[in-house]
Amino acid sequence: MRRFILVGFLLIVKGHNIYEDDIYWREYNKSIPEDAVHVGYGLYIGTRVIDGNLIPGAIYPKTGKFITEHFGKKETIDGVKIMCSQEPSRFQWEYVNFHGNALPENLLERLVAAGYQNNSLNWYIGRGFHQNEWRIGKVDIFNVKSLLIWNNDGTLHRLFNFEILTDVNKIVNTIQSDVSSDLRAIKEELSNKNGYYFSSLAEELDGLPERFRDLIKTAIWRVIYKVKRSNVNNITLSLSDLVD
Known part of the structure; x- marks a missing residue:
């Protein structure tokens, strides 16, 4: 009986494959694994436990170093996961402005958590350009809403305008039940233009009401994600791709 229970336990443990998770973390030993998520400008995302906090930061492959902010600049090569x-392709950067502004609608639902504070609140992942280089650090959503990075002299620096990492799948999954009808209305409006735009796509988006603007951006991400996930060279897309 004991042997049966033990075998059953081993089968259950063996049944979970971390590589089937949306995100998983490998031990970092100064070499970049093939499945590491490159997040632009030669950077990768790492995490490390510091003073009981699991903190995200930047991995710089050329030096092998992990750098983050925790009461100032912290730099190491040991105990890091990537x-x-x-x-x-499901991960995308979204520009945010936290300076005196409310959080974008449903932002928390599409963010990528990559750490925790010692009070169990999550850290999120941000990217900002500071002192002539891109830096990745932890984003504080709950207190002083900002991206925490470092100055060249090792002191703390906060950014309130920066990019935050989101998951495209979460953007798609958080579309509300009434969105489909809204997207159809926008689709009809676009169809009436017969494929002709009087201005750039960015200007067209800026000219939409804010509620429609967010819906269209979500639809665009859905199309981009579909293209990136496709394993074929030729893929047919139309306005119908905006609607489930």
Whole structure:
């Protein structure tokens, strides 16, 4: 009986494959694994436990170093894990402005958590350009809403305008039940233009009411994600791709 229970336990443990998770973390030993998520400008995302906090930061492959902010600049090569995924194209940077502004609608629902504070609140992942280089650090959503990075002299620096990492799948999954009808209305409006735009796509988006603007951006991400996930060279897309 004991042997049966033990075998059953081993089968249950063996049944979970971390490489089937949306995100998983490999031990970082100064070499970049093939499934590591490259997040632009030669950077990768790492995490490390510091003073009981699991903190995200930047991995710089040329030096092998992990750098983050925790009461100032912290730099190490030991005890670091690197962010990996079988679907790296699902992750996208979203520009945010936290300076005196409310959080974008449903932002928390589409963010990528990559750490925790000692009070169990999550850290999120941000990217900002500071002192002539891109830096990745932890984003504080709950207190002083900002991206925490470092100055060249090792002191703390906060950014309130920066990019935050989101998951495209979460953007798609958080579309509300009434969105489909809204997207159809926008689709009809676009169809009436017969494929002709009087201005750039960015200007068209800026001219939409804010509620429609967010819906269209979500639809665009859905199309981009579909293209990136496709394993074929030729793929047919139309306005119908905006609607489930």
